[in-house]
Amino acid sequence: xxxxxxxIRSRKPKIADSTVTMYARNVLRLKRISxxxxxxxxxxxxxxxxxxSAELLATTLVVFLDDGASKDWARxxxxxxxxxxxxxxxxxxxxxxxxxxxxxxxxxxxxxxxMGKDIETRNLFTxxxxxxxxxxxxxxxxxxxxxxxxxxxADLPTxxxxxxxxxxxxxxxxxxxxxxLILYTxxxxxxxxxxxxxxxxxxxxxxxxxxxxxxxxxxxxxxCWMNGKRLTKRAYRDMLxxxxxxxxxxxxxxxxxxxxxxxxxxxxxxxxKARKQKLYDMQQLNLETQFRYDRHVxxxx
Numbered sequence: 001x002x003x004x005x006x007x008i009r010s011r012k013p014k015i016a017d018s019t020v021t022m023y024a025r026n027v028l029r030l031k032r033i034s035x036x037x038x039x040x041x042x043x044x045x046x047x048x049x050x051x052x053s054a055e056l057l058a059t060t061l062v063v064f065l066d067d068g069a070s071k072d073w074a075r076x077x078x079x080x081x082x083x084x085x086x087x088x089x090x091x092x093x094x095x096x097x098x099x100x101x102x103x104x105x106x107x108x109x110x111x112x113x114x115m116g117k118d119i120e121t122r123n124l125f126t127x128x129x130x131x132x133x134x135x136x137x138x139x140x141x142x143x144x145x146x147x148x149x150x151x152x153x154a155d156l157p158t159x160x161x162x163x164x165x166x167x168x169x170x171x172x173x174x175x176x177x178x179x180x181l182i183l184y185t186x187x188x189x190x191x192x193x194x195x196x197x198x199x200x201x202x203x204x205x206x207x208x209x210x211x212x213x214x215x216x217x218x219x220x221x222x223x224c225w226m227n228g229k230r231l232t233k234r235a236y237r238d239m240l241x242x243x244x245x246x247x248x249x250x251x252x253x254x255x256x257x258x259x260x261x262x263x264x265x266x267x268x269x270x271x272x273k274a275r276k277q278k279l280y281d282m283q284q285l286n287l288e289t290q291f292r293y294d295r296h297v298x299x300x301x
């Protein structure tokens with residue numbers, strides 16, 4: 001994977017590390033289908049994917065492949081699936097998976113209240129010995145509370161807690177002295193850097209700050225397993241899937257949570273100023289992303 005990542009980085013020096021990793025994993029995925037990345041084998045495989053996934057895989061091939069017939073084919077596939085997925089986004093049709101797992105903000109907040117009551121009833125913050133499922137409930141509760149206030153991508157596992165911003169030294173972090181989440185590295189950070197808008201600063205409420213501090217005082221770390229090992233983004237997503245399925249009957253990861261909360265926000269007919277602030281808070285690049293959600297609102301409610 002290192003050789004693949006190096007090749008991608010040499011061709012796209014300005015993209016984020018997380019994007020390089022995503023492209024590298026996609027290459028490995030496609031190589032499992034065809035070790036030589038043969039278009040005749042890959043084309044029917046792409047056809048079985050959702051339009052958005054096929055578009056992303058085709059983009060990966062355009063980045064990775066050398067110039068020639070295969071790369072020309074990959075560009076054709078990218079154009080084809082980009083049109084299909086764009087049309088789908090414009091209509092904002094929910095995919096089968098989205099429709100199966102869609103819920104609303106009130107349901108999420110009701111589940112958070114139940115989780116909070118379970119934690120207090122079982123004295124999980126003070127209990128000396130915790131089982132894995134007890135710790136997962138605490139961690140899931142803290143993370144969902146953060147997603148409820150600030151609708152991040154899967155960036156929480158990259159954060160650590162520091163008392164001061166100086167100690168963070170340019171890393172994604174939660175700063176105890178300032179009640180702030182600060183983000184330097186995320187999916188769209190290269191664009192925010194060019195706009196001189198880094199770091200992103202998100203000031204949390206007193207209640208959420210108290211919860212984060214309580215969790216940190218109890219365990220000495222932030223978004224980690226009980227032994228202090230950091231979660232990968234995939235493990236983080238799976239943890240959210242498990243806790244939301246248990247308390248809501250639907251599997252919600254960071255992406256679905258962002259969709260749900262932004263849909264809820266747009267139902268309130270926000271002002272242009274509020275929309276622009278939401279772009280910053282969600283690390284989005286332009287209002288066109290939100291305008292697509294206007295159609296989404298009309299489709300689902």
